[in-house]
Amino acid sequence: MELLKPLQDATVEIFATMLTMDIVPGEPLAAMEQLQTSVTGMVGLAGTHQGVLAIHMPAEVARTVTGQFLGMEVEEINDDVLDAIGELANMLGGGVKAILSEKGRDISLSLPSTICGAGYRFQCMDDVEMILAPFAIAGGQRFFVELQLKNAV
Amino acid sequence: MGKNVLIVDDSSTMRKIVTRCLRQAGLDFENIFEAGDGQEALQTLQKETVHLVLSDINMPNMDGLSFLRAKKEIEAIKNIPVVMISTETGDDIIGEAKALGARGSIKKPFTPDAVNETLKPLL
Numbered sequence: 497m498e499l500l501k502p503l504q505d506a507t508v509e510i511f512a513t514m515l516t517m518d519i520v521p522g523e524p525l526a527a528m529e530q531l532q533t534s535v536t537g538m539v540g541l542a543g544t545h546q547g548v549l550a551i552h553m554p555a556e557v558a559r560t561v562t563g564q565f566l567g568m569e570v571e572e573i574n575d576d577v578l579d580a581i582g583e584l585a586n587m588l589g590g591g592v593k594a595i596l597s598e599k600g601r602d603i604s605l606s607l608p609s610t611i612c613g614a615g616y617r618f619q620c621m622d623d624v625e626m627i628l629a630p631f632a633i634a635g636g637q638r639f640f641v642e643l644q645l646k647n648a649v
Numbered sequence: 650m651g652k653n654v655l656i657v658d659d660s661s662t663m664r665k666i667v668t669r670c671l672r673q674a675g676l677d678f679e680n681i682f683e684a685g686d687g688q689e690a691l692q693t694l695q696k697e698t699v700h701l702v703l704s705d706i707n708m709p710n711m712d713g714l715s716f717l718r719a720k721k722e723i724e725a726i727k728n729i730p731v732v733m734i735s736t737e738t739g740d741d742i743i744g745e746a747k748a749l750g751a752r753g754s755i756k757k758p759f760t761p762d763a764v765n766e767t768l769k770p771l772l
Contacts, residue, residue: 509758510758513758513759513760514666514757514758514759562662565662565665565666566662566665567669575661576661576662579660579661579662580660580662582660583660583662583663586660586707586736586757587736587757587758589736590735590736590737590738590757591736593736593737593738593739594738594739597739599739599740599741600737600738600739600740600741600742600743601739601741601742605707605736605737607659607707607708607709608660
């Protein structure tokens with residue numbers, strides 16, 4: 497769990513800097529329940545560390561975050577929302593890479609991808625360290641940052 | 650005559666954020682062009698008058714490093730300054746970008762102050 501605090505700090509910094517949104521980290525969870533009407537952005541990590549970084553947002557939170565990103569009201573889950581949540585995952589992946597890699601060449605990040613749906617489960621790897629960090633936005637709604645990682649060296 | 654900038658990023662959201670950030674940083678451009686990858690950026694540079702390029706590194710089709718490599722082989726555009734805006738912060742990757750001609754780098758997430766500080770000397 498030594499990555500929990502840096503992951504929380506990176507998430508708080510991204511939201512404060514790029515979205516001017518204050519978010520509050522919560523206690524880490526053991527497992528993600530089935531996601532309901534949500535958007536998930538993710539990037540893969542390969543190299544000395546392998547895994548995936550994902551950000552899971554209920555649709556309403558995803559719309560709020562995208563609206564804040566773009567400076568406009570977002571009424572539905574559209575391409576802008578998918579792109580924005582993918583870019584959030586990309587920035588968080590970059591934050592995780594910066595924590596794990598000083599030089600940059602020993603870990604590669606994939607391009608971000610995004611999924612959304614009425615009900616789905618997120619599972620990518622066995623035998624990994626897993627961090628599931630909840631965050632609350634104003635109004636108390638939550639989203640989740642999940643890191644599944646194993647050392648490949 | 651005002652200056653023109655080209656923003657290269659596969660994320661349309663990020664291109665909008667960079668555009669807004671340039672305004673917040675007090676950097677006034679006459680035209681802001683956009684490209685979704687390095688290939689599109691090369692086409693735009695050969696078609697339009699551009700004074701500064703802001704480019705992501707990790708992109709599909711042609712990434713930021715390949716873009717720099719290709720750009721420096723084209724006489725007409727090789728001297729247009731490029732600043733990388735990326736989540737990549739490792740010395741190896743940023744060092745390679747600078748060796749390929751990048752004039753600076755800005756780490757995502759970024760503030761208008763950081764953008765201003767890096768870009769002002771290039772304009």
